[in-house]
Amino acid sequence: MKLTADEILSLSAVELGAKIAAGEVTSVEATTAYLDRAEAAEKNINAFITLDREGALAGAKEVDRKIAAGELKSPIAGVPVAIKANMCIEGKLTSCASHILDNFYPTYTSTAVEKLLEAGAVNLGSTNMDEFAMGSTSETSYFGPTHNPWDLDRVPGGSSGGSAAAVAANECAVALGSDTGGSIRQPASFCGITGIKPTYGRVSRYGLIAYGSSLDQIGPLGKDVTDCATILEIISGKDLKDSTSVGVNAGEDTADERMKTDFTSALKADVKGMKIGVPKDYFLEGIDEDVKKAVLAAADRLKELGAEVEEFDLGMVEYAIPAYYIIACAEASSNLERFDGVKYGYRTKDYNDLHEMYKKTRSEGFGPEVKRRIMLGSFVLSSGYYDAYYVKALRVKALIKKAFDKAFEKYDVILGPVAPTTALKCGESLSDPIKMYLGDVYTVAINLAGIPGISLPCGYDKNGLPIGLQLLGQTFEEKKIIRAAYTFEQSFKDEVKKPDFSKILKENTDNSPEVNKSFSGAGTAPGIN
Template structure:
């Protein structure tokens, strides 16, 4: 089997036709994972566990039992999702030895759907980063150019699909962490609406922004995986009780209307000209397919990054307070006083401070510090509350735009994949990587990144389509219009 041509939908057809078995498929992917180990995609992959799951599904298929919608299909899992009894590190030394006592809801749903859990993928520590370089386990390499980053924070999951180490993967997106790596790795990735997918068992970074979503090579695969993970969950009170359409079944139905908005503020300064040209070409593809296009304005878009870098660190400083060396996670062995003043602190406090100092990397510490500052007495009103007000202005901008158009078409990333080490010493430069993705998290709306070109040097370019909250079905159908007219989603890196 040529694994570089495999999609989940195609694989299911072969499995159901008896042309292959899940064990054979899993063996093939394990072999590839072995050969491409240098990409550092997986932080944990247990061959025997994957094969055991495949044997069970093959047995059921042979016996003619009723099978779930992903029966026998490997899915790579970002290491931010809890899998009962399996290592779940979140890219951090803090959780090096953590084995969750329960499954995340999306994991339970994958298991019920018959999916093969195929390894835990590398990520920026606690999902904080845009390059996978803040992982305590070293960076993942971009399969298109191994001197470059795959994007982040879900860089391992994006690289897994791009390098055909699994046909599908799950990631999480707090400010662009699915869409940006999908773009930089030349695949498709969706951040669903906030509340579309349960966050139970997703290790929290910024709870009002985090959302789990799918990676795949094409929209049929994205629709398939979204259908499995979407829906209300009593364990997550922010998950929304809205009907889950059969995304895969309706994908090929043309959208009722095709009104595309081009955001004035997102073309111009900072956008790589090659990427702008690819987006303009995508607009022409849509116009040729009968779309009407219209320029719209998101006047507060430029405040997205500053608002995000108050809201997300504030929530992170609160969420990560739980890692204090008492219940689970790393505890420092030596917490004796080191600097002047520390001898006055109780041993319990010193233990917490030393454990957190040893367990967290620089970016996580920076964000905890920033959030603690933004929430501290005397500053909370000036910073945190002001950011929440700006957040409403950002959402109001989208509401106004969606009165005029069905979707917005914008870039996903201002540049193609950058070099390893290029931005890691400059936090602000790294934060600006997410300029086109971050406002959707603040507004709670879905964002889909689709491949739409290659740079002259052969690096993937992606475009982003945004839709109103819970309009995923129309978003996918709209993207499908482009996918049918182009072949960018079929391109694969040469190394594989």
């Protein structure tokens, strides 16, 4: 019996992959369903910068051929996906949601995306984001803000807000995002979906346009834990093109069990004997009461399911925000100096000499938040301030890692909130950048320590907005957090809610500003295949 478009959209990525493999639906049919939904929803959501119908359908047709010929056996073969706009794809617009790269078409594809495409995923297009991943709301994009599918007047979180909103609004089955200080986990929390930030080095960063090189990690955003574990299994592994990547590919033998990337083997609803620590520091001032209740209720539920749960003092929490923003901005000021209008990207039209060209190109090409962080980074790296700020922040980073190491000597998993609030109203944070930075209080320390974390829904506030539960593990122990998350998810699945899709699809031209985007074959460089 043929599946309807709504039935296709209701399936998780892995469920859809199984239907395609069984011949119950083709990749072309699934891709068409998602493209139709995305084109209908984009007038309100603005989750995509480019949506490539022609390219996606051609890719789906080729995947169907390979499946029929027995050449593709992947669990996501034929499944429509979306890619955050800071991951290079050969011949496709990769803009980082910035004016300075709004004409950049890479000549190569990032390793994580390449692995996904080799597994048979069908790329629908690039998702909107905060410019150069600098923000927590997805409002700083040159292509206009992304809106939260749960409430169009609220932000989807950031910087991977486009990827999260696209998954939540059923505009794609699963998406890739990047996480520098919570940019996968926080939008996953705000949009009521699941997202994993892997251990630093678990996934190759080759082809990811850098914000903070020592902090950035690519990870999946999906409808459930199974989808995220499956995608992470596909994109993980050592990459000779990235010296910071580590590990082995799935199925290879290794003496260290933690280095194996068979993450789907951890999809077991069993936490008996697992020790879970709950930091008292995460539940002091600043956290909304609804968020606090939902997260602590999740801890109680895991305890009922057999885990040993106890509170403890983590320490160093108050130092995470200043240390993170000093280090991240310092690395950003270094990474973004390459965008000068000389070799690629936007170049100002009116200039008299080289220095004026640099100045005007960057002034016109970068947005306010990017400029703010570049200036802050340049300041902390400057003579006279390097030792006082940057070196001190590096020392704090080491102390934060030491605090987590001490905690993981006793606990298998650390449990806490993802963010102190649910999704904020549009515009609230842009007028007060410090407020936006402080919203990352529960996420940035994880990037400083390089440890893995997962966000998944655990409840809803008084306005019906989703609340995210964050589970953290020791380096390269993704399987433990996946197991704990899957166990909770199975116990919570009857309480999971979805956005009101009728509002997402309602005709409304006022929500989305006029932006530089089009959809029929958008983002493909002329003459490049």
